[in-house]
Amino acid sequence: MSIRKSLNVRAAAATGALLALPSLAHAEDALSSGDTAWMLTATALVLFMTIPGLSLFYAGMVRAKNGLSVMMQCFAITSLMTVLWAVIGYSIAFGGEGAYWGGLDKMFLAGVGVDTLSGTIPETVFMTFQMTFAIITPALIVGAFAERMKFSAMMWFMAIWLLLVYAPIAHWVWGDGGWLGGKGVLDFAGGTVVHINAGIAGLVAALVLGKRKGYPGTAMPPHNLILTVVGAGMLWVGWFGFNAGSELAADGTAGMAMAVTQIATAAAALAWMFSEWLLHGKPSVLGIASGAVAGLVAITPASGSVGPMGALAIGAAAGVGCFIAAVKVKPMLGYDDSLDAFGVHGIGGIIGALLTGVFCAPSLGGAGFADGVDSIGTQVGIQFVGIIATLVYTLIATFIILKVLDALIGLRVTEEEETEGLDLSQHDERAYNL
Amino acid sequence: MKLVTAIIKPFKLDDVREALSGIGVQGITVTEVKGFGRQKGHTELYRGAEYVVDFLPKVKLEVAIKSDLLDQVIEAISKAANTGKIGDGKIFVSSLEQVVRIRTGETGPDAL
Numbered sequence: 399m400s401i402r403k404s405l406n407v408r409a410a411a412a413t414g415a416l417l418a419l420p421s422l423a424h425a426e427d428a429l430s431s432g433d434t435a436w437m438l439t440a441t442a443l444v445l446f447m448t449i450p451g452l453s454l455f456y457a458g459m460v461r462a463k464n465g466l467s468v469m470m471q472c473f474a475i476t477s478l479m480t481v482l483w484a485v486i487g488y489s490i491a492f493g494g495e496g497a498y499w500g501g502l503d504k505m506f507l508a509g510v511g512v513d514t515l516s517g518t519i520p521e522t523v524f525m526t527f528q529m530t531f532a533i534i535t536p537a538l539i540v541g542a543f544a545e546r547m548k549f550s551a552m553m554w555f556m557a558i559w560l561l562l563v564y565a566p567i568a569h570w571v572w573g574d575g576g577w578l579g580g581k582g583v584l585d586f587a588g589g590t591v592v593h594i595n596a597g598i599a600g601l602v603a604a605l606v607l608g609k610r611k612g613y614p615g616t617a618m619p620p621h622n623l624i625l626t627v628v629g630a631g632m633l634w635v636g637w638f639g640f641n642a643g644s645e646l647a648a649d650g651t652a653g654m655a656m657a658v659t660q661i662a663t664a665a666a667a668l669a670w671m672f673s674e675w676l677l678h679g680k681p682s683v684l685g686i687a688s689g690a691v692a693g694l695v696a697i698t699p700a701s702g703s704v705g706p707m708g709a710l711a712i713g714a715a716a717g718v719g720c721f722i723a724a725v726k727v728k729p730m731l732g733y734d735d736s737l738d739a740f741g742v743h744g745i746g747g748i749i750g751a752l753l754t755g756v757f758c759a760p761s762l763g764g765a766g767f768a769d770g771v772d773s774i775g776t777q778v779g780i781q782f783v784g785i786i787a788t789l790v791y792t793l794i795a796t797f798i799i800l801k802v803l804d805a806l807i808g809l810r811v812t813e814e815e816e817t818e819g820l821d822l823s824q825h826d827e828r829a830y831n832l
Numbered sequence: 833m834k835l836v837t838a839i840i841k842p843f844k845l846d847d848v849r850e851a852l853s854g855i856g857v858q859g860i861t862v863t864e865v866k867g868f869g870r871q872k873g874h875t876e877l878y879r880g881a882e883y884v885v886d887f888l889p890k891v892k893l894e895v896a897i898k899s900d901l902l903d904q905v906i907e908a909i910s911k912a913a914n915t916g917k918i919g920d921g922k923i924f925v926s927s928l929e930q931v932v933r934i935r936t937g938e939t940g941p942d943a944l
Binding site: 614619678680682684724728729738 | 876877878879880881883
């Protein structure tokens with residue numbers, strides 16, 4: 399987030415508001431109750447995205463016999479990531495100034511007290527805000543392996559993945575001294591760290607675990623799209639905390655982040671809906687909800703750098719792009735990404751990260767390039783480096799973690815358990831006793 | 833005595849019930865069923881995954897009546913359940929050998 403601060407200073411200088419500089423510098427030292435109030439709220443909003451937002455979004459899309467298992471996975475991830483983040487994850491991501499990781503100085507939240515500040519807000523709030531990101535990112539991956547992964551294997555995978563993949567990448571992009579942030583990669587709220595990361599990990603998980611029994615021949619329609627639409631609505635609302643909260647302050651950039659988030663999401667929802675209407679004859683509920691999520695994903699990296707018209711373009715591109723990825727390309731390639739974690743988060747994240755490099759240009763209504771960058775081409779090139787670095791690291795690390803776990807404890811439930819459903823076979827419960 | 837079994841579209845159930853009450857039918861049995869006829873099924877599409885639903889939901893009515901009421905019953909059901917579109921259903925008529933009212937032990941037409 400240091401990148402963003404320097405951007406603000408640059409923008410202020412550029413508009414000739416030189417007098418504002420000393421007060422800005424001063425503001426960094428003291429707690430702002432306005433910023434703190436907003437960040438307390440934003441943190442709660444981002445947690446709300448996972449429980450119950452994403453949980454419902456996913457649970458509605460699986461078959462009735464697996465509805466509870468998805469809710470359970472999201473809830474258990476929320477709890478497990480919280481504990482791990484407090485013990486060591488926060489330290490790896492934000493504990494120091496290394497290029498590749500933050501170190502172990504803040505293990506067990508050492509030194510994070512009532513009076514410790516991070517910018518203008520208490521460090522406790524910053525740590526918890528970041529914790530909610532560390533919760534939703536692994537939870538997004540659930541969509542890729544839904545309906546077939548063993549609960550115990552899921553717990554092991556998520557714990558290791560948080561520490562070996564998420565926390566380091568968060569440091570690369572947002573941590574002090576992180577090498578990707580230092581290169582000038584613009585990722586305001588987590589296009590690379592959260593969405594490309596989770597999307598690629600999901601694709602790898604879908605491939606390593608293999609297809610669900612009977613896919614694609616057997617019908618596996620969503621069991622309750624009402625839950626899915628309710629969940630998508632909660633994600634949309636919660637995402638204001640995610641994007642506008644990533645400013646870490648209650649200021650003009652946060653306001654613009656909120657506006658562009660709303661605009662891009664609506665554009666993407668319509669783009670997916672119209673694409674489907676055009677190609678399949680009818681606009682679908684699952685389509686418009688999926689489109690909204692695709693738009694939210696794509697505007698995430700861009701939300702601090704682009705203007706409203708850039709948001710419109712990014713949203714439209716994400717709606718069409720993710721529609722093609724999830725509805726057209728996936729069936730052609732034949733992999734079973736159950737709920738399109740890759741198709742929506744991976745592809746949407748890549749579209750958003752690349753277009754951030756385009757629409758951050760002041761000539762296109764954006765807030766400006768990263769320090770030392772003066773053209774769209776250069777910025778897009780830097781964005782590309784960020785995407786490739788995340789993609790390659792996640793791909794390799796996720797693959798290794800999954801293969802090792804598969805050899806040690808096995809990743810999949812048995813065929814019999816899969817047919818019976820994960821609710822009964824993993825938890826001895828069922829979602830609906832009607 | 834006759835047993836009339838009719839397969840109809842679910843949303844026509846209330847109309848059919850009213851029509852049958854109107855001609856003095858004393859009772860009917862209703863079951864939710866699935867099946868296919870000339871209407872076949874329909875397709876559902878979720879993010880591009882197309883599922884063919886082979887069996888459509890229908891309602892099955894069973895009406896036990898005295899033989900002299902048969903024509904009226906058939907006419908009532910045919911009229912009330914008709915939409916003119918494919919999938920309106922069918923009426924099957926069979927002879928009914930015996931009827932017993934469990935409470936009183938009455939048999940035959942008296943038990944209807």
